[in-house]
Amino acid sequence: MVDDWRISNRVLQIQKSAIHEMTRLSKEIDDVAFLSWAKPTSDTPEHIKKAAIDAINKGKVGGYSENNGLLELRKEISKKLKRDNNIDSVPSQLVVTVGAVEGLSAAIMALIDPGDEVILPSPTYSTHIQQVVLASGKPILVPTIEEKEFDLDLDAIRKSINPKTKAIMYCSPSNPTGTVFSEKTLQELAGIALENNLMVITDEAYEYFTYDGHRHFSIGSIPEMKKNVVSCFTFTKSYAMTGWRIGYLHADETLIPQISKAHIPFAICAAVVSQYAAIAALKGSQNCIKDFRNHYLSNRDLMCKRLNELDSVFDYQIPRGSYLMFPKILLDEGSDSTTFCKKLLKDARVSATPGIAFGPTGEKHLRLSFCVTEEMINKAFDRMERYFN
């Protein structure tokens, strides 16, 4: 840890992100085959951009909106939650946030006291770990079951609960493993939360990207869980709106004013221009979601096929959702995933994210993104085949 009296212990505890480190190193090398970023490569659909430009031209975006977001947007979100997530809501149960990430941060700030434990099925999106640490909570990483496609280990979760446990936080479909937790599993998880008076915080960023008949299930749709869930969503992935920084959360009506108290000092409100864009995203054609999904599915199949040809180097679980996968490195050098990925970058010009970035259970793995072009996947695997053979 850096010894600098100026810096808070909370921030000092946060590890530098391996994702950004790999991005930086990748920029130093020419013509890298890039599989390390989980960002949609498509541009935002035209009708969404046009709605934002119209809102600017009509002088609608120069001021703040209501802290919890434009009422018109919250009404559209409410319809979407009913249609796609089976969650009943009214606008007073919603906060429009600066992406899913700010919603998750505000929820954690509102729910977690210093020393409270938060169970995170692991490997997990590293930002979740950092968010808990920033709230002075304690992340408790509970390994998922790799041989079962990184499914939740409900017994292990039960065993890790103690009087300090306050919440369980997960993302499904998962970054980094691509796992989609089934309705049955999440019903059981809900039972555990209810028995132990725990909150559940969800990150449903990849809700629309599921394959092979696996379906996304929102734990917030279980009526008995009404008071125990904060569900976080985003426009980032569904509508290729990464840079617009717009998302939303749903929670019980009595929680919203408290979450809002945490949201305001971070953001006051989400960018108003992005809120108008989000209204257009929800009201307009949903075809882009279908197109993105089909593209990711065909890329997933290609990546799995190419991985099969490298079966002495990698073993993998088929990702049933998201656009990420998390192969295990079978070679001895894989025991240090950071060195492995740096060497892969330098010697084969392929950029992947070291598994350790997703918690200690991620070691010996690397994360690959198939949210790229088919050509990029083929280029990366042609290079890896030459490198490893």
Ligand SMILES: Cc1ncc(COP(=O)(O)O)c(C=O)c1O
């Ligand atoms: C699981 C997960 N949650 C949230 C985000 C970021 O979402 P947003 O841009 O809405 O803050 C990402 C981005 O990669 C992600 O993978």
